[in-house]
Amino acid sequence: MTEEVGGPPDPRPPSPREDDVRPLYAMSVGEARAADLAAIRAAAGTGEPVRHVTDRTLPGPGGDLPVRVYRPVDGTEPLPTVVYFFGGGWALGSVETSDEICRALANAVPCQVITVGYRLAPEHRFPAAVDDCRAAVAWIAGHAAELGVDPDRLAVAGDSAGGNLAAAVTLDRGGRGLVAQVLVYPNTDHRGDTASMREHDDPATFNRHSVAWYWGHYLADPDDGRHPLASPLLAEDLSGLPPALVITAERDPLRDEGERYAERLREAGVPVVATRYAGVAHGFFAVPDAARAARAEVAAFLRGHFSR
Secondary structure, eight states: OEEOOOOOOSSSOOEEEEEEEEEEESSOOOHHHHHHHHHHHHTTTTOOOEEEEEEEEEBBBBBEEEEEESSSSSSOOEEEEEEEEEOOOTTTTTTTTHHHHHHHHHHTTTTEEEEEEEOTTTTSSHHHHHHHHHHHHHHHHHTHHHHTEEEEEEEEEEETTHHHHHHHHHHHHTTOOOEEEEEEOOOOTTTTOOOOHHOOOTTTOOOOHHHHHHHHHOOSSSGGGGTTTTTTOOOOTTTTOEEEEEEEEEEEETHHHEEEEEEHHHTOOOOEEEEEEEETTTGGGSSSSHHHHHHHHHHHOOOOOOHH
């Protein structure tokens, strides 16, 4: 059961009225990337100061991957570490769009946070992003001393498409070496045939047409969506995965598929905390005021598993 706190997507979205702000799915990918970053920066501000924030690269399957490392303390002693994957429908986003979230989590847990700049669609379609994220986690675990990572206290987290990628990494690694996973309103099923998906059709918000637009950019072939690394809900076996915190939003087309994934994890014997936040929509985790309770829950969840 998910605790509440406080048909497939139609490929033909309605046209917004002239006085409406254009939705991202009505823009080119380049326009949408710029608008997404601007909106996140306007909502989140500059973020909290963190003791050390460092940009570097890690080797990836398609070339070097940009990463940003947030370290809340001085020194080089090994710290519990969260590898964070930003949202953006696999087509938008960068280490910049998750900067405020990662700063807040680094201070709140406290722990080291490393966010990974994986390759984006449509230039690089599935499974490029999954390949980059799993390679980054494997490299971080294998070079723990270099990065000041405690290899026995390593977790993954992400929001939206980043939550999808975090789930995919745990599936691919079978949870080996990971003590926890945090999935914030994750995409888990490309079919999207849920009540919450059908309910959300307002052109002014993230809606089912937005979801279809992102999947259309991510998948080279719709059949690729049946792969469990694209749609974790379709994985046959979820046993043995790390303990999970799954956060959903009441007014979100992805709500039901996120909650179904939490149920599948629980049925497979994975310890799960599933929380639905009432009165909020997709993307709320990037807005500090709206996300205060959810971020506190994430920090407490990670702190608890890092201390075991």
